[in-house]
Amino acid sequence: MKLVLKIWRQQNGNSEGKIVDYMLDDVSPDMSFLEMLDVLNEKLIAKNEEPVAFDHDCREGICGACSLIINGVPHGPEKATTTCQLHMRKFNDGEEIVIEPWRASAFPVIKDLVVDRSSFDRIIQKGGFITANTGNAQDGNTLPISKIDADASMDAAACIGCGACVAACKNGSASLFVAAKLSHLGLLPQGQPERGSRVLAMVMQMDEEGFGSCTNTYDCEAACPKEISVKNIARMNRDFFKASLFGV
């Protein structure tokens, strides 16, 4: 395959960036998107040029490190798939592919396609924990959890914190991410002691980080590689309202 890559290049957070065109030949349709970028980088290094910086870690779709807006869609055209699991066979020979970093004031660009997502970490620090007894772990079977709640909690826990929801949202809102984390803990008995204080603290931190507000357009849900439902956002709103009015 031959490709025309239009990639965002930016030296660092303080410099101006721009789209740079690269022609890439001999791309195998069986390569993953990141392997295709690896090939490009090898060529750039051989030419003594600066390789394109991009985030990646597990390359098996579970770590949340990879990002990239590919042709205007977070993680590219394939539904429910991270960039690392996207393969070049999803593209056409000779296709022009625009590759950009996540864009949000709370996700400043560090270099090229790499953004700083530590705003997510600060949100997690505000409430992503539970109170647990010290000593031996108790027998898990002593805590009854309904199948419905367990499933809903596990669906929310599938969130890998990649930030595609923020990148897709026209308002740069982190509502889907925060809501997923809140449902993950708030639906289980272990998460109940902090359910109220957790939602207040995490939502306040989300606002403080400069993410936008949710206008219920639901592009986040469609962009999410783990298909997190916007139902979690409704639950977050409900919990936030309850905790604000009736205390934690």
Place this chain on the structure above:
Amino acid sequence: MLGFLRSTILSKIVMTVSGAAIVGFLIAHLTGNLLIFGGPEKINAYGQGLRDLGLLLLFLRIGLVVTFVLHIVTSIYLADKNRTARPVSYTKKKSIQSTIASRTMFFSGLTILTFVVYHLLHFTYGIVQPEFYHGEYILHDGRTVPDIYSMMIHGFQNPFIVITYLLAVTFVCLHLSHAIGSAFQTLGINHTKYNGIIKKAGMGLATILWLGYMSIPFGIMAGVLKLTNGGH
């Protein structure tokens, strides 16, 4: 509690509650206006009935203005926050499942606001067509009241006014087609069992309002509604 007051979620609840009040007004306003199909006596007596409320009408109007101001000021606050959340825009961006209505709420809202100002200048303050504003009508009980019936008919005989009205009502319904479902989500109501009904009810209400409001200019253009000799 203080955090609650500063949060974007509270702002969204303000948008929802004020928006719901405005939808209530839209329904009431349409119900009153449809009395035009009952002839000049009905609608002119209705108009006089509103005026006879006196102080209560003043309070209702103040309440309506406050609701509109809350809705507008909050939307400006949120839109500004949302804009600054993405300082550098994408070179290429596709929307994946969002509707046009949901992405253009600020624009449709702004269009509606502009129309509301024009609409008030037209029918409430008589500045747009002063020649049709001062007509009088004698009710069956002998009272002489402003002739709303012929003012509306004269107004909608002007094609420019009909087109403006058509566009504005369409924008209101576009705005509502997103707003109603969205309001439930903001209030935390999202359940597989009810989502279908909420969506259909929202679209249905938007459609009914469009048909209702447009039935008046269409009725006038089709000649169903015409000037009578009752007015002066």
